[in-house]
Amino acid sequence: MKQVVQNYKSGELALLDVPEPACKPGGVLVRTLYSLISTGTELMKVSEASKSLLGKAKARPDQVAKVMQSVATNGLAATYRKVTSKLDSYTPLGYSLCGVVTAVGEGVTDVSVGSLVACAGNEHALHAELNWVPKNLYAPVPAALAPQHAAFGTVGSIAMQGVRRGEPQLGDVALVIGLGLIGQLVVQLLVASGVTVIGVDPDPVRCELAESVGASLCAAPGSDTVANAVASLTNGFGVDQVYLAAGGASNQPVELAAKLARDRGTVVDIGKCSLNLPWNAYYEKELDVRFSRSYGPGRYDPSYELEGRDYPIGYVRWTERRNLECFLDLAARGRIDVAPLITHIARFDDAVETYRSLNDGELKAVAVLFDYPSDEAPDLSVPAGNVETGGPQTARMGLSHEDATENTSEPPTANGNVEIGGPQNTRMGLSHGHDSADASPAPAVNGSVENGGPRGVRMGLSLGDDSLDASAETASGGNVENGGPQGARMGLSYGDGSGAGFAGAGFDGSVEIGGSPGVRMGLSFGDGASGAFVRRGSVGSVESGGPREARVGLSSGGGGRSGLTGQGVAVRKSTVRVGFIGAGNYASSMLLPHLAENQQVDLHHVVTTSALSGANAKRKFGFRHASTDLDDLLDDDSIDAVFVVTRHSSHAALTDRALRAGKAVFVEKPLALSEAELAAVRATIDETGNDRLQVGFNRRFAPLLNETRRQFGRRVGPASVRYLVNAGRLDGGSWYTQSAEGTRFAGEGGHFIDTVSWLLADDPVTVYATATPGHADLQVLLTYADGSTATVTYTTTGSAQFQKETIDFTADGKVLRFDDFTRGAVFGRKKWVSSRLPKARDKGQAAELREFVEAIASGGPMPVSFESLAATTRATLAVETSLNTGAPVHVREHAP
DSSP: EEEEETTTOOOOEEEEEEOOEEEEEEEEEEEEEEEEEEHHHHHHHHHHTTTTTHHHHOHHHHHHHHHHHHHHHHHHHHHHHHHHHHTTTTEOOHHHHHHHHEEEEETOOOOOOOOOOEEEEESOSBBBBBEEEEEEEEEEEOTOOOOOHHHHHHHHHHHHHHHHHEEEEEETTEEEEEHHHHHHHHHHHHHTTTTTEEESSHHHHHHHHHTTOOOOOEETTTTTHHHHHHHHHHHSSOOOOEEEOOBSSSSSHHHHHHEEEEEEEEEEOOSOOOOOOHHHHHHHHHHHEEEOTTTSTTOOOOOHHHTTTOOOTTTTTTTHHHHHHHHHHHHHHHHSSGGGGGGEEEEGHHHHHHHHHHTSSOOOOOOOEOOOOOOOOOOOOOOTTTTOOOBBBBBBEEEEEOOOOSOOOSSOTTTTOEEEEHHHHHHHHEOOOOOOBBBOOOOOTOOEEEEEEEBBBBEEEEEEEOOEEEEEEOTTTTTTEETTTTTTOOOOEEOOOOOOOEEEOOOOOOOEOOOOOOEEEEEOOOOOOEEEEEEEEEOOOOOOOOOOOOOOOOOOEESSSOOOOOOOOOOOOEEEEEEEEEOOOIIIIHHHHHHOOTEEEEEEEEEEEEHHHHHHHHHHHSSEEESSSSHHHOOOOTEEEEEEEEEEGHHHHHHHHHHHOOEEEEOOSOOSSSHHHHHHHHHHHHHHHHHHHOOOOOOOGHHHHHHHHHHHOOOOSOEEEEEEEOOOOOTTTTTGGGGGOOHHHHHHHHHHHHHHHHTSSSSSSSEEEEEOOOSSSEEEEEETTTEEEEEEEEEEEOOTTSSSSEEEETTTEEEEETTTTEEEEEEEESSSEEOOSSSOOOOSHHHHHHHHHHHHHHHHOOOOOOOHHHHHHHHHHHHHHHHHHHHHHHEEEEEE
């Protein structure tokens, strides 16, 4: 689908192709009919993005402060990666639209497919062809209201919330400063409430428009006309409310408000203007200054907006959804008329040019709508010589025979090829082609058959001369790959192997057959005369195996190249194909840059909940595919490893699914938030035999910490360890604070327990924890079988000026001191101090990723055993148990 985006670093605007969003529980999928450009908020954002880095810094001093804090905490290099990654990303535009529901998520009962809805939210009502919208951010459109008028719903709610904050009464006189889109709607809402309205704006056209929709008088801010009108209408007392709907750096609006407001009047700030209040003027009149926050109560509250928890009407009469519903009702009954505000309706395909015209001032407008193309009939045609038939609930069958002498590059299938299958049914394919052309399609190519279904039997047969140069993602000339993670895989291939090629799964003269729960068996005959480079097996080679069953390999060939012959072990992979679930700030700044630089890694597929996040990851890191479909990634047999980099509450379930799909898994900490989740992961490993798992406990891989440990040398007696973590406070709105994500220590405490256990080369036996009131600061005491003890002090009340992590390790007459990944020292008979400060705080992510990739490529053991990962997780979870019971918790299995 298409979506309007902007690169905040360069200011570039684009109409980008992005993956379609998935329909999740608690919301609906909406096909957009009309979306409204906020000519104030959006153009301010567009203008800000076009500024230099210095200009951006001046415009957002709040963000500069956050950057400086990050430098102090995480170091310059890590902060630079994080900031540049965020800046050099496409960001969405838009937050007000009307569309048709195309899918309904679980738990939604108030609308159905085909319902017309108005939608709100700068993450959910975007300028995009499809949006997923949670249930508290949409409202059904009354039958009497046209879709293009319903698209004003969100902006109307902003104006309505501003009016509610002013608490107008019948007979009041109000002043509206700024007659842009919001100001025009404020005027109409006040008039509908029985208020006399005076407007102020330097643009005479806007003044005339406001008067045409109900304002008594409007004029420029420096005009005596406004002051005279206020005096006349209020008997010289001044207006009851002033609504600031203006933007910009001028302080004139707040000064004018003080001049024209009555004693103890109300000033409501709706827009974003300078608020350098003249103290004397505001003090002498004791003016009540109020802010209006967006669409109303519920805004910026994840439990309301994302989880769908409504506020009781007896306590909160007007929430953002109820404001939206009210505005739509007023517009449907003609009490509010948005038609005069529509200056221009642009085709969605012309979005970039429309923004340019608005930003350059060529298009003078109050309100601009995008009109989206209606659905067209699907194209049911297929390429020449190809047949694909079927559907998700029916069998698919295809047959093709053609002498295909043309150069073809077709994404789904190509000449002389058949792809047949259905996810719940048997797939069967047959292909025979001479194929003398140069063909390079993505999934399958000439003389090849790929057929299969994730829950069905796959069977393929291919016979071809295949003397061409072929480069295919999945299969190549004279090759068959077939299989399914829950079904038998069987393949047979015979080819003379005379062509040079590269294949994703197998190559000429090669067979790979297997299934994760079943026996894999391979048979290959080839002369091995050509150079072939394959991901899973090579010419004259067989790789076959399952995590819980026997692996069998047979090979007969001329031995023209090195390979596995007669060995029942895995062939080294030249390329590790990776899938990513999640591509947020941490993944984009700390993981993906390292993987993108690794020549062994093929970043194949990224899945995100936000379509734009996936598109950004694809653009920046070179993923071949981006989508919102998790099943598509997990069902892809070509993917070797899956990274789970999502919010904490989803880690265990996603890890479980990926392991069951036969993937190696790298999951960011924590592995689990409860004993039940950990037990479920262990049960999956026991059931499937797939223990190819790594948790992102990266500190044990930090180069400087490893060097410091080496300098300390071998330990003989028990050790005493003290680990101080100066974690700092979180912003109140951080997702870390949400109850569903577990405690903060459960989320990141595993880092520190794992590091201590690595230093001691053992797992904890008991855990005892105490805390200050409110659990702001924790003391965690760990004991080990050899008598060693460790104390992890986790504090959120310290100074941001102090280093974040320090370690003191004492044993055998020696002391190891480690300061925040910048300096290491060992004190003993001889003193050792790290030679210089490193260029950056290297906390081990790069080394951990290298070892994980190498383990997959070589078939060797994971960098850290599952038992160690599980022990760290149990100990981390035990902290909360100990806090609740006031007693030590035994965490080692079979501990006394």
